[in-house]
Amino acid sequence: MNKLIIFDLDGTLAESKQPITTEMAELVAKILTKTRVAVISGGALSQFLKQVVAMLPMDANLANLYLLPTSGAALYEFHTSTSLSAGNNWKKIYEERLSEKEAHTIETMMRAVAEETGVINFREQSWGERIEYRGSQVSMSALGQQAPVALKKAWDPNHTKRRMLQTHIVERLPQFEVRYGGLTTIDVTKHGIDKAYGIHKLCERLGIAETDTLYVGDELESGGNDEAVYKTSVQTKSVASPSDTERLIESLLTAS
Ligand SMILES: [Mg+2]
Structure with a gap:
């Protein structure tokens, strides 16, 4: 068993923005008794708490769980006895x-690019806010944060719309990191922040070699939102869906 296993969230542990299933929750709880586990994704901390933590059994070993929201721009650990x-x-x-000023600049540019490219029409109704300031990240979701998964999946199946938005936003905001996150999302963070940054920071904090770490994600292919992971020395395992991830966890548990 690897000393640390890092999971992507959407498409890997759960369907986009959905809670993990009961079966997945039990598997994650089992693996938390054997090794350290981290979750990294473009979502905000609140999203991680809703999608993952709230679904885990009451006795889950949270001391072994690490949360890296906003693509690794932040790291949270579980502490039982604190103030x-x-x-x-x-x-x-x-x-x-x-800063709020940076967030404002980013939002202005996102809106301008959405308009110019015609990829997103802000006058059309959305499912929740389209642009969200998550402290360390500004995220733009084409259909709104709460859009149904089926619509999100159908919106940009071959990444062309997200790639177009990304390319145009990078041109306007070279001082930031611009990448695509979930199925409909563009994420902007400080320059140099990505999943590789988060992994470097976590491994350093835990004193675990990257080579002893396993990363599991559904978008490890070129242009996918797990691709930055290849800048680290972690081992990788590509999955096609959350049920694929369940099978992987089962095999890791059997092998240990
Ligand atoms: Mg994913």
Whole structure:
């Protein structure tokens, strides 16, 4: 068993923005008794708590769980006895925050590019907010944050719309990191922040060699949102869906 296993969230542990299944929750709880586990994704911490933590069994070994929201721009660890307010046992280890001014600049550029390319029409109704400031990241979701998964999957199956948005936003905002996140999302963070950054920081903090670490993701192919992981020395395992990930966890548990 690897000393650390890092999972992508959407498309890997769960369907886009959906909670993990009961079966997945049980498997994650099992693997948490054997090794350290991290989850990294473009979502905000609140999303991780809803999609993953809230679904885990009450006795899950959260001390072995690490959360890297906003693509690794922040890291949270579980602390049981701290002076933190009740219900918030997740301690921030670092966060590469964007200032409100930077967030405003990014939002303005996102709107301009959406309009210019015609890829997103802000006058059309959306499912929740399209642009969200997540402290260390600004995210633009074409159909809105709460859009149904089926619509999201159908929106940009071959990545062309996201690639077009990304290319145009990078031109306007070379001082930031611009990448595509989920099925309909463009994420902007401080320059140099990506999943590789988060993995470097976590491995360093835990004193675990990257070569002893396994990364599991559904978009490891070129241009996919797990691709940055290849800048690290971690081992990788590509999965096609959350049920594929369940089978992988089962085989890791059997082999250990
Ligand atoms: Mg994914």
